[in-house]
Amino acid sequence: QSALTQPPSASGSPGQSVTISCTGTSSDIGTYNYVSWYQQHPGKAPKLMIFEVNKRPSGVPDRFSGSKSGNTASLTVSGLQAEDEADYYCSSHAGNYNWGMFGGGTKLTVL
Amino acid sequence: QITLKESGPTLVKPTQTLTLTCTFSGFSLSTSGVAVGWIRQPPGKALEWFALVYGNDVKYYSPSLNNRLTIAKDTSKNQVVLTMANMDPVDTATYYCALRMVPGAFDYWGQGTLVTVSS
Numbered sequence: 001q002s003a004l005t006q007p008p009s010a011s012g013s014p015g016q017s018v019t020i021s022c023t024g025t026s027s028d029i030g031t032y033n034y035v036s037w038y039q040q041h042p043g044k045a046p047k048l049m050i051f052e053v054n055k056r057p058s059g060v061p062d063r064f065s066g067s068k069s070g071n072t073a074s075l076t077v078s079g080l081q082a083e084d085e086a087d088y089y090c091s092s093h094a095g096n097y098n099w100g101m102f103g104g105g106t107k108l109t110v111l
Numbered sequence: 112q113i114t115l116k117e118s119g120p121t122l123v124k125p126t127q128t129l130t131l132t133c134t135f136s137g138f139s140l141s142t143s144g145v146a147v148g149w150i151r152q153p154p155g156k157a158l159e160w161f162a163l164v165y166g167n168d169v170k171y172y173s174p175s176l177n178n179r180l181t182i183a184k185d186t187s188k189n190q191v192v193l194t195m196a197n198m199d200p201v202d203t204a205t206y207y208c209a210l211r212m213v214p215g216a217f218d219y220w221g222q223g224t225l226v227t228v229s230s
Contacts, residue, residue, distance in 0.1 A: 032215070033215075034214055034216070036216035038217075045220040046158065046217075048218045051213045051215065051216035052215060052216070057218060091215075093215045098174065100150065103157070105157045
């Protein structure tokens, strides 16, 4: 199965909002509510930011929110801050043959 | 405090078998619904999940790597061991182990270990 599709880059100025999309198919995002988002700074391990489409782990600022419509999931970062500059990856369950499909990643730049 | 740490060789030759160990603390793999998975990331590229084991010993593998992988847990040692056969230079990547406590996601990650495949 192909990876989930994300835009390679996104950007916004401090204080603005930016939304990153993640497009899958009816076999993954379209069927399962197990969509998660990860933040990865250079040289660091990924950090879970959103799970089950729109739930935030403890400690993740409420500036980060997730949603899903059809086969596309989205991550919105509101009130952009310099430390939000990172790579962001979406992931989805895809049935019994793929329990952790990832997207290609989006590099978020804070201008 | 939950921690995970990967260990294993940093350099393997083509056709060799890679063995990586994930040693963890702060949780029990015997707890219902808890799993440990392996994810890799080639330099400059995206994340790729490829193996997962639950506390009840149910295992899942990526279809693309299935025939090369074995994942096993040792609950008494708080370890998960991964073997990947027939290594190739394209398998050069940082290999992460991660904890799945929330459904469908990896909520805690190890620091990762870079494995280079070269003769």
